[in-house]
Amino acid sequence: MKPAITAVNTPESTTQIAAARARVAALDLSQLNPADPQGFVDDTVGYVFERLRHEDPVHRSHSPVPGIDSYWSITRYQDIMQVDTRPDIYSSESGITLMDFPPGDDQQLKMFIAMDPPKHDEQRRAVNPIVAPANLKNWHDLIRERTCRVLDTLPRNETFDWVDKVSIELTTYMLATLFDFPLDDRRLLTYWSDISTANKLTNPDAPEPEVRMAELRKMLSYFTRLWNERVNVAPRSDLVSMLAHGPATRNMGPLEYMGNLVLLIVGGNDTTRNSMTGGLLALDNNPQEMAKLRANPTLIESMVSEIIRWQTPLAYMRRTALADTELGGKQIGKDDKLAMWYLSGNRDESAIAEPDRFIIDRAKPRQHLSFGFGIHRCVGNRLAELQLKILWEEILRRFEVIEVMGEPIRVRSSFVRGFSKLPVRIRC
Amino acid sequence: MTLMRAATDNRVPGIDGDCGGNCACATCHVYVDAAWSDRAGVRTASEREMLNMVPELKDNSRLACQVTLDDNLNGMVVALPESQH
Ligand code: HEM
Numbered sequence: 001m002k003p004a005i006t007a008v009n010t011p012e013s014t015t016q017i018a019a020a021r022a023r024v025a026a027l028d029l030s031q032l033n034p035a036d037p038q039g040f041v042d043d044t045v046g047y048v049f050e051r052l053r054h055e056d057p058v059h060r061s062h063s064p065v066p067g068i069d070s071y072w073s074i075t076r077y078q079d080i081m082q083v084d085t086r087p088d089i090y091s092s093e094s095g096i097t098l099m100d101f102p103p104g105d106d107q108q109l110k111m112f113i114a115m116d117p118p119k120h121d122e123q124r125r126a127v128n129p130i131v132a133p134a135n136l137k138n139w140h141d142l143i144r145e146r147t148c149r150v151l152d153t154l155p156r157n158e159t160f161d162w163v164d165k166v167s168i169e170l171t172t173y174m175l176a177t178l179f180d181f182p183l184d185d186r187r188l189l190t191y192w193s194d195i196s197t198a199n200k201l202t203n204p205d206a207p208e209p210e211v212r213m214a215e216l217r218k219m220l221s222y223f224t225r226l227w228n229e230r231v232n233v234a235p236r237s238d239l240v241s242m243l244a245h246g247p248a249t250r251n252m253g254p255l256e257y258m259g260n261l262v263l264l265i266v267g268g269n270d271t272t273r274n275s276m277t278g279g280l281l282a283l284d285n286n287p288q289e290m291a292k293l294r295a296n297p298t299l300i301e302s303m304v305s306e307i308i309r310w311q312t313p314l315a316y317m318r319r320t321a322l323a324d325t326e327l328g329g330k331q332i333g334k335d336d337k338l339a340m341w342y343l344s345g346n347r348d349e350s351a352i353a354e355p356d357r358f359i360i361d362r363a364k365p366r367q368h369l370s371f372g373f374g375i376h377r378c379v380g381n382r383l384a385e386l387q388l389k390i391l392w393e394e395i396l397r398r399f400e401v402i403e404v405m406g407e408p409i410r411v412r413s414s415f416v417r418g419f420s421k422l423p424v425r426i427r428c
Numbered sequence: 429m430t431l432m433r434a435a436t437d438n439r440v441p442g443i444d445g446d447c448g449g450n451c452a453c454a455t456c457h458v459y460v461d462a463a464w465s466d467r468a469g470v471r472t473a474s475e476r477e478m479l480n481m482v483p484e485l486k487d488n489s490r491l492a493c494q495v496t497l498d499d500n501l502n503g504m505v506v507a508l509p510e511s512q513h
């Protein structure tokens with residue numbers, strides 16, 4: 001008998017877990033389609049992955065959604081590592097999500113996350129220093145100050161939405177800090193992040209491509225103003241100043257500048273935000289881990305890695321095969337799409353001990369897949385960890401009890417694994 | 429036994445080894461002292477690819493998970509890049 005994925009005080013009782021497992025077990029293998037967002041809304045996709053890891057770890061999946069169609073699901077840790085470290089076979093050029101852009105939509109921004117070497121390497125090298133550990137020191141104090149400011153204004157003894165008041169607010173605050181972006185306009189960053197990832201195929205409410213491009217041009221002109229202000233004064237430590245003065249980036253064209261900005265904004269937005277919410281929920285579901293943390297706050301660092309594993313804010317990255325090849329005994333065809341399901345690899349018991357338990361002091365907490373591996377490994381991983389570390393240090397310093405007051409609402413997406421609402425109450 | 433494994437087993441700060449030695453994270457970047465560089469061997473193809481991405485690449489840069497320890501390397505001296513301090 002495996003331990004229940006969620007613990008005592010969650011609404012999911014053991015019988016509901018058994019029922020969800022039985023539902024998945026009754027399906028024919030060919031019906032297993034982990035990209036179905038419903039499994040993310042009700043958080044049952046884990047049972048699909050559990051079955052795939054055991055019965056068909058490299059699985060040909062079919063989605064009824066046009067634009068996704070057929071794809072391979074890679075569900076085991078080592079196979080994911082294999083795909084992520086062979087960019088010469090598994091390319092990023094056709095995009096990093098399973099959804100193809102509508103034919104004729106050439107408005108996709110060119111960003112190095114969706115490029116192969118050598119172009120990828122050149123562009124990544126240019127922005128890499130920006131979030132290098134030596135530079136993180138510059139932001140340490142500012143991030144702490146703003147984290148404190150947000151936490152100090154939270155309501156007490158009344159229910160509020162943690163996603164809006166803490167996770168979104170802090171993430172946008174921090175992005176604004178990194179870009180030294182006018183604070184009063186900071187929600188523009190969230191807006192631009194949403195606009196740049198909008199795709200009409202997945203979301204009928206998404207703006208038309210022309211509208212989307214017009215909004216992004218507004219973003220570019222805003223950031224061009226910031227660039228011009230900073231290029232003529234001494235270099236400072238914000239991202240715009242660094243790009244404007246860096247030898248490898250100061251001659252970038254406008255589209256390249258925009259691509260890099262959007263990548264940094266999107267990369268640092270949903271991911272960190274959902275780790276902030278997911279961490280609170282995980283601790284609420286696992287009171288014994290919360291007790292451990294209160295008794296020994298030096299566990300924060302390893303807890304942050306565990307939260308990022310547990311949440312896996314990006315459930316997968318897509319690759320496209322450049323040639324016929326073999327993986328896990330399956331024949332992969334040229335041009336086939338593959339999803340490296342980090343969320344599944346992070347629950348693979350052949351790589352991670354007791355993967356279905358949230359353990360804040362586990363051995364080797366950093367060996368999770370949430371940041372990817374290989375040449376595309378997350379640029380911002382140390383920065384994200386720093387933000388979460390400061391958040392938890394300041395939470396522990398202030399609040400004795402944060403209660404989760406109701407069910408979280410999960411985002412309808414198989415790519416961004418996150419929350420749109422989590423009602424909580426700070427008791428004091 | 430690789431140099432990365434020896435460092436992480438002994439909790440040497442600055443070598444995290446996030447990918448467990450798969451040559452896929454570059455958190456085990458070291459500079460091999462000139463006197464030892466021949467004996468430490470040459471970079472593998474995937475190692476060159478990952479080193480492309482590190483902030484402070486030098487001629488004597490290696491990824492510690494790609495350096496296998498044997499008697500020849502007993503006493504080897506390596507330094508850490510600033511960004512891993
Ligand atoms: C918990 C928070 C975060 C998670 C889980 C996360 C996850 C990821 C993943 C899975 C990848 C792709 C890896 C691969 O394909 O192998 C990635 C790439 C990237 N991330 Fe993050 N990320 C986070 C935070 C951030 C932050 C804060 C920033 C910006 C400051 C950022 C910027 C980037 C960039 C620029 C790339 C592209 C790297 C490349 O293609 O070479 N990320 N991230």
Ligand code: FES
Pocket residue numbers: 432444445446447448449450451452453454455456478491492493494
């Ligand atoms: S341990 Fe990851 S590259 Fe060496």
